[in-house]
Amino acid sequence: MSVALGITRPLPVRTIPIGDPGNLLSSLPSTAPYAWIRHGEGLAGWGEAAKVTVPPGPDRFAWARKWLASVFGDAHTHGGIGPVAFGTFTFDETSPGSTLVIPRTVLARRGGQAWITTIGDPAPAEPPTPITDPGRISYGDGSLTAPAWETIVARASRRIREGELEKVVLARDLTATAQHPIDVRLLLTRLADRYPDCYTFSVAGLVGATPELLIRRTGQQIESLVLAGTTTRGTNPADDIARGAALFASTKDRHEHECAIASVREALTPLAARLNVPDEPELLVLPNLQHLASHVTGTLADGASVLDVVAALHPTAAVGGTPTPTAIRLIRELEGMDRAGYAGPVGWIDAHGDGEWGIALRSGIVEGHRARLFAGCGIMGTSDPASELAEAQTKFRVMQYALEG
Ligand SMILES: C=C(O[C@H]1C=CC=C(C(=O)O)[C@@H]1O)C(=O)O
Numbered sequence: 001m002s003v004a005l006g007i008t009r010p011l012p013v014r015t016i017p018i019g020d021p022g023n024l025l026s027s028l029p030s031t032a033p034y035a036w037i038r039h040g041e042g043l044a045g046w047g048e049a050a051k052v053t054v055p056p057g058p059d060r061f062a063w064a065r066k067w068l069a070s071v072f073g074d075a076h077t078h079g080g081i082g083p084v085a086f087g088t089f090t091f092d093e094t095s096p097g098s099t100l101v102i103p104r105t106v107l108a109r110r111g112g113q114a115w116i117t118t119i120g121d122p123a124p125a126e127p128p129t130p131i132t133d134p135g136r137i138s139y140g141d142g143s144l145t146a147p148a149w150e151t152i153v154a155r156a157s158r159r160i161r162e163g164e165l166e167k168v169v170l171a172r173d174l175t176a177t178a179q180h181p182i183d184v185r186l187l188l189t190r191l192a193d194r195y196p197d198c199y200t201f202s203v204a205g206l207v208g209a210t211p212e213l214l215i216r217r218t219g220q221q222i223e224s225l226v227l228a229g230t231t232t233r234g235t236n237p238a239d240d241i242a243r244g245a246a247l248f249a250s251t252k253d254r255h256e257h258e259c260a261i262a263s264v265r266e267a268l269t270p271l272a273a274r275l276n277v278p279d280e281p282e283l284l285v286l287p288n289l290q291h292l293a294s295h296v297t298g299t300l301a302d303g304a305s306v307l308d309v310v311a312a313l314h315p316t317a318a319v320g321g322t323p324t325p326t327a328i329r330l331i332r333e334l335e336g337m338d339r340a341g342y343a344g345p346v347g348w349i350d351a352h353g354d355g356e357w358g359i360a361l362r363s364g365i366v367e368g369h370r371a372r373l374f375a376g377c378g379i380m381g382t383s384d385p386a387s388e389l390a391e392a393q394t395k396f397r398v399m400q401y402a403l404e405g
Contacts (some may be wrong), residue, residue: 002336005065011049011075011102015082015117017020024107025192030129033163034086034103035284036348037192041111042199043084043348049119050085054098054157055196059088061311063099068307072351073100080115081108084348088360091092091339092332093313097278098344099204107239126282131186134369135179142173142339142372149392152334153377159330159384160381168321168330170388171376173337174396176403178369187402194287194401199358199371206341207371208363209398211286214313214345217306218284222272222298226261227284227379228260228318229253229292230391244283244290254379257292258280263317263324271312273301288394305353311347319343319376342374362398373399 021027024037024044034045050071054064068085075083084106088097092264106117145153150171158169184202191209192200199210213225234240247253275298284293300309322328331339342365347357364373375395377388393397 009085011055011073012070012120013075015080017080018114018116021109021114021116024109025185025188026128026187027107028128029126030132030183030185033184033188033202035188035200036086037188037200038198039196040192041109043081043086043101043106043108045084045086048101049104050102051298052100053096054089054100056090056094056096056098060093060098060308061345063341064098064306065307067100068349072355075351076222080082080113081106081110082117082350084350084355085230086348088341088346088386089156089310089314089344091197091319092328092345095338095340097340097380099359109348111241119204131189132180133186134182134403137176137178137400139400140175140177142175143335144172146389150389152389153379153383153385155336156330156379157383157385162377163332166322166376167256167317167329167380169317169319169343169376169378170331170335171339171343171374172335172392175371176364176371176373176400178371179402181368182371182403184366187399190402190405191398195398197284197286198362201346201360202359203346204367205367206346206363207361207366207402208360209402210346210358210361210363211291212283212318212359212361214316214357214359215236215306215309215348215396216373217300217354217396219354220266222299222300222309224268224296224313225284226264226294226296226316226318227255227258228255228293230279230377231290232394233285233288234288242325244285246384247283247290247292252293252380252382257294258379259317259322259378261294263320263322264313267312268296270311271300271304271309272298276282288397306349306355306357307353309377310357311321314345316359318378319361319396320336328399343376362395364399371403373401
């Protein structure tokens with residue numbers, strides 16, 4: 001565990017409204033950029049006023065909350081977006097690497113208004129260095145080859161048919177090696193341009209564009225976008241519509257989605273004074289895929305922070321399975337890898353306990369010349385391993401596009 005950087009408490013914070021800052025990403029430095037962007041709004045941060053590695057274990061979210069309370073103190077802001085912590089939590093509570101960072105500078109835009117928050121003496125404004133290209137990218141298998149992954153999908157599917165569990169989400173990883181160091185800002189720019197409906201993020205080396213909002217808290221209001229059930233885009237508009245309709249009609253995908261919804265409903269019910277879960281999913285159409293999606297809204301019963309809600313929700317059956325403990329055991333048994341931050345909560349929290357956290361899908365861990373990319377699929381008793389592999393390959397394309405353009 002490390003608490004960096006001798007910060008004074010309360011934090012010497014200053015938030016000021018500013019004019020249009022343009023593209024938030026264009027202010028980021030190449031080293032350790034922090035970002036959370038959707039439709040050009042969100043946060044870009046740099047510098048580290050405080051940073052901590054959260055110890056693994058069942059109490060990690062409570063530990064993180066305590067740390068945040070001690071660092072934020074009463075650094076509240078009135079109006080605008082003040083100091084925030086960006087965070088990434090590993091998928092598996094026993095895995096190391098969950099991290100919280102309070103950047104020294106945060107540029108924020110919400111509802112067309114913008115603010116800059118600085119902690120301590122503002123760092124001298126250095127013009128960001130030009131974004132660089134990583135050159136040629138070569139890929140390799142991660143923990144399992146494609147055929148070996150198909151084998152574990154078949155095994156999981158059989159275990160489901162035998163009645164051990166209802167659903168499990170299995171993932172695999174690919175390694176990417178670039179000719180030159182990978183500039184995270186290039187990945188962010190490509191992702192934000194191509195996937196404006198997704199949350200493009202960069203937190204402590206974990207980079208991606210996720211369509212899945214685990215939870216947003218704004219005061220007492222909460223929102224979640226639950227995704228599970230996937231098909232590809234069509235080759236023409238009629239084909240696109242036909243594939244979407246087939247997804248809606250697919251018993252396998254509807255059941256897969258219902259598992260994810262049930263896990264979210266179960267986690268939120270004890271925390272909510274009011275909860276609205278739609279009876280039917282909608283279709284979320286992304287540039288590469290279509291998902292069954294349910295927009296869940298509610299009001300919190302008491303002062304739970306966004307991180308308390310994250311703690312209650314993670315892992316949903318969109319990334320774990322049903323029942324959760326059996327699915328987690330099967331994931332540990334079959335995948336043969338540490339998911340690290342992939343499929344874990346990623347996002348930000350402010351000093352009031354508001355914030356937005358996604359599930360870190362369509363993502364990779366980037367370091368120097370190398371990246372480790374992840375993709376997974378919900379496996380049911382009727383899953384066809386070859387189709388699940390094809391779905392995972394399409395999901396990898398998001399980060400492959402970010403790397404290659
Ligand atoms: C696990 C992933 O996606 C999840 C979210 C949406 C749809 C999913 C599916 O249809 O399998 C997955 O549950 C991933 O993108 O790596």
